[in-house]
Amino acid sequence: MSSTQHFDSREFETLFQQWNRKVYNYALSKTKSTYIAEETVQRVFIKLWQNITQKNIASSIDAQIFTITRSILLDIVKEEYRRKHAMESLPKPSYAPNSLAQLEWKETEGKVERLIDQLPPIRKRVFKLSRFEHLNYKEIAARLNISPRTVENHIALALKTIRKSFSNFLALLFFLKFL
Template sequence: MSNQTLISTAEFERIYEKWNRKVYQYALSKTSSTYIAEETVQRVFIKLWNNIFQKKVHVEIEAQLFCIARTTLLDIVKEERKRQDLLHLKVETDQVPTPSELYRLKELNERYEDIVSRMPESRRKVFMMSRFENLTYKEIAERLSITPKTVENHIALALKVLKKMFVFIIHLFF
């Protein structure tokens, strides 16, 4: 099968049938989580389909599958870790906030939104894709047709500004 041409749906289904269990086993062996393994399989084959559809397939399917599987698995594990951290934080902070705490949080959120809105458009776009769409630097770079290093620089500059803002606000409020 030539990897330089688009493949048919039937061919893709054959690839899926041949490899989905191996991708699942790979993810399961790394995480011991059936949820993460299933999610990995779904995302890997969606990305593979998109790569084939966009004619980005330049290597053998097996090599591409496991390269995609590795990066996808890392992304999912990071997402899960963030989700678990947020759940843990919620459990610790299930107390009802006081009106003054609510006011401080509202003020902090308004300042945060104001600073993000003042960022140059490209930096704001990169920052939002990273933080709210949970995209990797590589995915952002591909979407915006820029280099991953440019994405990294935009994120670093955005975080630098936000860090200064938070340090200022912490001193102001506390």
């Protein structure tokens, strides 16, 4: 019995060497995620080892690997989808513990929105693409037909304007609280 297990482990090592990159590349091509590809390889070979040691191989090893890979990849993608949507459905943390703080938070948000709206049109567009649409400088530059350096300058000037006005606003709030 132990010699069979030893043979199985050597055979398994050979299978792993032959197939691990193929399984990885297949999963990566389908998901574009190195994490999912690595996880798929691990699970496929764990399952294959279980099938070999339980003598549960009904078809060729190649067919078994392909079938297991597809099944496990689908399972992992479903898990990731569920995990992502579970996180999105969690209640969002409240930034303000009471109604007065919530009101101050809303006022602050309104102040920031007004400051952004007062920026020159191109600077406002660049800033919104960066902060609200999460585009990088190259993507913004391509979309607006400007250089990435120009995008960087617009972001820096927008932040400088907002910080300056915002710090004045915060100083005023601080001052008013202690009157």
